[in-house]
Structures are given as C-alpha cells and as structure tokens.
Amino acid sequence: MGNQSLLDVMKGNTPDEESRTVVIPFNNSVKKKEKNVIYYKFPVIGKDLHPILFDLISHKTPHGFESELHHIFLKLAKDNDWESTVDALKNLIIIVPGDDKTMFSCHLDTVHSTRGTNKIVITTGPNKQDTGFLRALNEDLTEYATLGGDDKAGAYVMYRMLEKKIPGHYYFHVGEEKGCVGSKSIAKLLPEHIKKFNRAIAFDRRETKDIITKQGGSDCCSKNFAKALAKELNKSILAPMAKFKPDPTGMYTDTYSYMHLIPECTNLSVGYYDNHGPSEKLDIYWLEHMFIPAVLAVNWSELPTEREAKEEKWGRSYRGYTTEEYGIYGNHFYYGHVPNSDDKDGMGNIKLEKVTEDTPYYDLPYVDFD
8 A cells, every 4th residue: 555645644554564664763773673663655745745845855955055945935925926035145035915023934954964855754653653754764765864854844834824825024044053144144234124023933943832932041932922822823733732832941043033123032843853863753744734724823913012122141051051061152142153252242244334224135245154
C-alpha cells in the first residue's frame, strides 16, 4: 500500500510489510533491539504532504541563500496585487491590506552549513509516538539528518495565512540563526516604521503549546495578551494534544529585536522538536489539522495591547548560564559572533547619514555583522 495517506497512518492502518523501510535512529547501532527501529515512507506530494511545505523543507537554506525561496511567497503577492519588498539584506516583506498594526514573523534560514536538498520521509511506526512525523535522511538513507523545521514550519504557516488573505504585514527574515541579522537591521534602520505595530507574532517556537511571554528573561508581551491569544488558538486544539498556554522560557527569535519598539511581541510553537540537529522532527498532523486552522481563525486585530514597548535588560543569568557564557553585549544577545568592541549598540559599523524613515527597503545599505 505504497499510496497510503498520512491520515490513514494516523488512524492506525499499518502499511504492508514490504512497503516499510527500516531506519536505525540517530545512534546508528545495527545491534539495537526492534523497539528502537523506526519505519518510514516517502510522502506522496499533494496527498501526504502539501507541495509548498515540501518545497520549503526539502531545500537547505543556510544564511545567505534565503532568497532562493522568495518566489514561493512573491507569487501570492503578485497574484493578489499586494505590496512586497526585498531589502538589501534580503528580508522579504509582504503586506496584506486590512491590518497595519500586526506583524507576522518567521525566518527562512536554517542551521545547515551547505545548500542542497533534504531527503524527506514520514515516520509510520511501529509505535504511535513514532508515527506521523516529518524527518530528514542522509544521502544513503542510513541515518537521520537535520530537517530544518526551524523555521520552515513557520514559513509554511505564513504561506497558508497569505493563501487565505489574512490581513497583516508578513516579515520573512534572514539570518535568525546567525543572531537575528535581518530583524536587528530593520529595527536599527527603521525604528519609526516598526513602532507603528501593536503586536509582532513569530512562528518559530519548538513543540506544540507555547506562547512565549519572555525572551532572554525579559517580558516581551503582557499576560493578558498571551491569555487572549491562548483562548483563541485553543478553540481548534483537540485532546489529547496539550493546549496553548503562556510560557516564560523563551530564548530569542526575531521578535526579540522589536521588543523596544512593539508593545506585544511573542513566539508561537509550530510543531518541531529537537531542532538544530539530526534528531529534529516535525509533527505535520498537528500542524495541518490543528495549528493552521487555529491560526486562520484568530482575529489578530482584536488582541489586547497592554505592555509598554521599551528596551529590556538581560538579567545576570539565564537558565543557569552567566551572561558571559551566553555572549551578552550591552543590551543585546549574540549567537555565533562578537560585535566590535567600540560598538556600544551592538549593530556593527553602519553608516546612517543617508538613511531616513522614507528610504525604501531596497535602498538600505548592507549591514555586515561578522
């Protein structure tokens, strides 16, 4: 039954033995017991897996190659005559008219070190907990590889929102995995433009239940905003899946760059687990049948705005790590690089003389954070 759908698998219909392929998990020991063997199938595109999700997640896009995916979203913008812009750093912005107070955020870069394609499979058992996840395999299909659900899952959610013409400003950022390169640039160069938003919602959190209320130990949204959003999302989240709830353990994503400019900034779970390595998997059943319907039903413009947008200070420690271990510099958090010692705002050597709030995105200078 090679054409069996994912939905059939989720209902417990097991494929014929001859259609199952054995994969030894990440530890790769061929001496492991049968309980450690996981089965998979190659998805039927358009049946088991949405073509757009396949296009996004099968392409590895390390920082510098995010624009290779722009055509997927720009086609929707062109077909609907929506305003779209690509700035000098290759951040992509698409505006769906009707809500100028809401920003939706994701990032198109992954932690992969090289470009190329992923071999995508869906797990089919033998245990229920091993069923219905998207995984990536290496070239010879002998071990798992990094999937890139962080944050192709978020990009896919925003594609589906664009498809349904949900009003708002859609920001597809670059370089999040290199320290929020794209969002920091936008926040630095166009603060007055960003200040017009009341809320910024990132789709870039692991697992299936978090509405992030703190990033880096600092408040990023109000309790009432998080509670109101949880109430909206949970209308579509069915048992036995955990309900969305406020969570204060966020590290950082692109909306962290806007916390001093936008009152309500958060990050939502999008269904991936164990990101940044070969153990990564994506719960596509939850994503397709619960989360996306929930997101499409939210009245984003009616969410409360209570938090004051302001520069937040990092505490002396975060999750048991000192600020030195995490790479704190000034009021900013850094991942993978250290800013210039004379650069007190942590933004690199940016020439701002000729940049104004009216400068189009595509005319802005390139910002080098290395």
